[in-house]
Amino acid sequence: MTKEPIKIFNSLNFSSIPEKLLITIIQNDNLQMSEIQVWEHILKWGHAQHPELPSNVTNYSKDDFNALKITLQQFIPFIKFYNLTSKEFTDKVLPYKKILPKGLYKDLLKSFLSLLEPNSKLNNNLNPHLTNLKTIDSKITTSQHTELISKWINRLEITDKLTS
Incomplete structure (x- = not known):
């Protein structure tokens, strides 16, 4: 079973x-x-x-x-x-x-x-599932890499055009 x-x-x-x-x-x-x-x-x-x-x-x-x-x-x-x-x-x-x-409903909510970043606001131009990824402090990845990885995590459709 x-x-x-x-x-x-x-x-x-x-x-x-x-x-x-x-x-x-x-x-x-x-x-x-x-x-x-x-x-x-x-x-x-x-x-x-x-x-x-x-x-x-x-x-x-x-x-x-x-x-x-x-x-x-x-x-x-x-x-x-x-x-x-x-x-x-x-x-x-x-x-x-x-x-x-x-109680369960409130705890779940x-x-x-x-899971959302505190004090963040959605940018209307971005996909609502993505946070603002323009400021990436990394020598290894770019904001495009971060956006792509974020899309994988959120199981979003991958397109050739990266907008964030």
Whole structure:
């Protein structure tokens, strides 16, 4: 189960897996899945328990969020949200912030925001994922090298034109 959990998560009977068994699977430290995949499958399982929920989270009512929150509350402590990238957090978790415990949500938000440089402002001309890289104090790398490496780290599309 831990080496190929995707077989379980993609099975036709996934939505009928008992809650306790699913919790046992996701809390295993040797689970061969990324944390974002675990989160997405747990959401999928939660949605299957409430087929009446709208397909788009932006259309959820307060009652919809509460129903999903109650269903998934036992899973939340076993999801390693701190292992997500900021993009994964923003795209996949933030829309569901109302189902997270408030303390956890605030801690996650602080954690991901603390990754930003203090007192920095985004330059509208730059890609918002990159900080100002013009002042590089190095005899080995140039600002172009630094921008390229930063793009690799942020998994951004690499183009021949470097603008920063």
